[in-house]
Amino acid sequence: MTVSRQDHSTQGITRWRFVLVLMVMVALLLLILLRLVSLHTVDQPFLFEEGEKRIVRAQVQPARRGMITDRFGKPLAVSTAVTDISLNPQVFDLAQVAPLAKVLGISANRLTQQITAARQRGRGFFYVDRQVQPAQADQVVALGLEGLQFESRFRRYYPAAEVTAHVVGIVDIDGNGQEGLELAYNDYLTGTGGRRTVIRDRYGRVVKQLAVESVAQPGNDLRLTIDLRLQYLAYRELMAAVRQHHATSGSAVLLDAHNGDVLAMVNQPSYNPNNRAGLKPAYMRNRALADVLEPGSTMKPFTVAAALDSGRYTPSTLVDTSPGYLRVKNKTIRDHRDYGVLDVTGVITKSSNVGVTLISADLGAETVFKIMSAAGLGQATGLGFPGESVGILPYPEQMDDLRLATVSYGYGMAVSPLQLAQSYTSFTQHGCRLNATLLLDSESRPDCQRVMSDKVARQVLDILETVTSDLGTGRRARVAGYRVGGKTGTAHKVGENGYEDATYNAVFAGIAPLTDPDLVLVVAIDEPQGREYYGGEVAAPVFSRIMEQALRLRQIAPDDSTAAALIVAGGPK
Template sequence: MKAPVKKAQAKNKTPPAVQGWRFAFVLVSISAVFVALIARAAWLQVLEPDMLVTQGDLRSLRVESGQVMRGMILDRHGEALAVSVPVQAIWADPKEVIERRAAGDERRWHALAEILQLTPQQLADRIGDNPQRRFVYLQRQVNPAVVDYVRKLRVPGIHFRQESRRFYPAGEVVAQLIGFTNVDDVGVEGLEKRFNDLLTGTAGRKVFRKDAKGREIEVLEREDAQEPTNIQLSIDQRIQAVAYRELKKAVLSNGAASGSAVVIDVYTGEILAMVNSPSFNPNNRRNTPVYRFRNRAITDTFEPGSTMKPLAVLSALEYGSANLDTLVDVSPGFMRIGGSWVRDPNNYGTLSLTGIVQKSSNMGVARLVLEVPQQHVIGLYHNVGLGQDSGASIIGESTGIFSFRQRWSDFERATFSYGYGLSVTAVQLARAYATIANGGINRPLSILKVNEPEPGERALKEEYAQAMLEMMEASIAPGGTATRAQIQGYRVGGKTGTARKAVAGGYGDDYIASFAGVGPISNPRLATVVVINEPAGDFYHGGEIAAPVFANIMGAAMQLLNLPPDAHTLPRITAVRGGQHAG
């Protein structure tokens, strides 16, 4: 009876059987998890670590940039013509604005919109409803009063950023020459654009790492700021102001479309003044027509008319077909060339070279030039600076229209001698007259102040250049075409120009009146050109409109430069009796 009991007890002590598939599943699962973790770790840290590095940098790496103001533009005496002033920009963080429900505070929101000259809805549209955006400008270059008002509103998500704004103390007096910058402080017109790289500079930059509390713990990269360069121009602000005042007055009083004036130092080639009218206020360009931005003194070309006659006479002297004692028979005051007429307003009979310039005789210069090969005349014009860049390197400068063709009719040669058939700019014409005043030495012009002038090249014989100064002085003496160019106490000389404006198919009824001159004659220092475009009314000759402007500008300039007077009375140089002006 006892044996069966022991067998049952032995059977109950048998260990339970292990189910193999469950064990295998758990083992494989655990192994797979570990393999996946190791693979992921290897992938992130060995094969593709950039994502983690990027995420870490986003949380700890910061870049800090300093601000560098744009360089100044100064005149030759250090007077500021363009400066940068610190201002601020107002910007918004759309994510912060949305999350903090800034638009929900209607009083503050409406006040912000009003000061920004927007409606509340326009302000909301500008910020948008995309929480992923983190930056949007609301207004640039804001004045301090507006910034203080917005700051006091304490609208969530509205922030401020330091920037600079360009200011032009001389305003419209130098507007077309200096140009201006855009809202990002980049030069887009005039000298601001020409010297943008020098004026801009480079801001300093520091790359560093911070800890969780925002403290700087490591500087990874540092770049020092490169200060901008201040540009010192050849312009004399005093002469510039006088020239602009006189030119503006002449344009308005004569109902002209526009005008330009240029003053050059003949010794150095420096441009002391370059003005245009009408001008504009570069500090407030709103609603200003784009055409007013143009620097007409270097961009607009015109047929120079009788201002070319001194060069035509010089071409005959240089070629040798005439000498200083040559007399030219211009009677009966007109002649027919190739089916067209060349005329003087009167029959001057026989004229000396001085008389030709003084009376502005078309007949005289035509007869002289017809004795000279045309290529020699063109070559002399080119040598004194016409048909080429002036050397000032101002953006937008035109080289004019200057034909180098081989075949010319006699009538074309005749009209070429008194300023038709070519186009020049005011700056080119001023350079040509500066060459005469400088004893025949042609120097490139400069808009920057120079310490040592370039040597230049001889374009005219000194003897002939000096003789031409005396001929041009006769032009403003009694009996000449430009008596209104006289300046009390100074000997000056020059030549008037009156040319019809070309239109499709010929010439119209509009004129360009000009005057180009130099002074003082005893020791030439300045060359000045005045151009008045499309004067209205009965007066349109250069001697009536442009010559008085020349006298006012040149007289003031010589006094400002402390040039000693060289005459108390004007010489009375005459070649013939009577006659009306032709130029």
């Protein structure tokens, strides 16, 4: 059988094709072997590092923020564990939006729009929800959705809500103080975060802890002088009064007369720091510290104290206030009516503007300024509270005859309710003014400031008691069973064109019990509406209700001998 030349040629081509394919396969095999060797030798450190980047994370452990408590350890601000949930828009499957939105209680359509917009912008991260409760976060984890990440942190919670909001303040979503003591002591309350190395799965869950570089250190706790019981009752009574008189706002400050501790500090309107929806910035201001007002007749006891301390006056020194008005420069100073001849005690009892004007003119600006300044008026209280106002007290050289007259009865100057309360401690501590404080464990309490002699302080207390008698302007401030002293104040507010005829501040500053003073309380109501607007009509009843409950809560024995006799006898017959 003969084989043609064409057949030999075909067999040769087939053999070369086989050899070529075999050589290509061998070359590919050699390349694969070389690549494997390279991956396990040359590239191994790099690949190991890249692998770790995808599963090994340096995780910051948040530190718990220090707790804020009242004087008895009741929590006013605490930090609770929560979870922040975020996702990678480039990885997350839009088909999984519905179950995620259902668990979190958010709009599925809105979440879809957010993810789509983030993808278009090339973003690789955004928060789905923050400060999610642990139980709800566990439900999201159980969904097993790719692209989600979970970060543990703490959320601030305020058990007393709006009752202590102005004192404690608030933090932002990242736990940084924004208002109140949360801001003033932010560094002290903030802890030091820890750091650890962990392995995470593709869902962002920690599956293994590799190393702990540092342990989170919690922040320091802050213990306040506030008594939460007194804070609640003061808030309740103030809120009721503001609503009753349709007032713009109000403040009340209660101090311990023995050491200056702030036992209660409340304001209206207030806000709930746990629910900030619709929060108005004006509601966040601590008016007891940040706002100032002309204190009106609550300043008259200091003018009288300056007169008594000068040695030229006694409580029985006579002052002729006839005919009930007095012309000073271009202004006519008037009393409610012509009181005729009053003694110094009667000047306070009847709240005579003419009487204190005559006394201050006789004493001179330097003497009046000295005692008011020593009482802390026109000066910061030293609390270190953010936004605190120092008030206004004109210097002697700024006081002409008219300015001196107005200052003597509380116009032409400005004080905060806290300053006013602090100044009244001058009468409770033998003429030595205490410094108000909000921190119970304060190591350094400044020595009290001498304002007047012990004798004068006692005389002023006795004079203040006449204000709450049947003859005085503060009858509605009385507390059954206790000797109470204080001073009403009613001041016209300043408007665009000077003092307004129909807008007032109603104030009452008082002390109880007078035998051994325990509490100092100031109540200020801004712009009460209606027929009642005097301090004795608006602020004095609030003072009475707060003071009565506070004295009984503190278990202070009654010192009114008449009332005590009735109590022992089983009540009136």
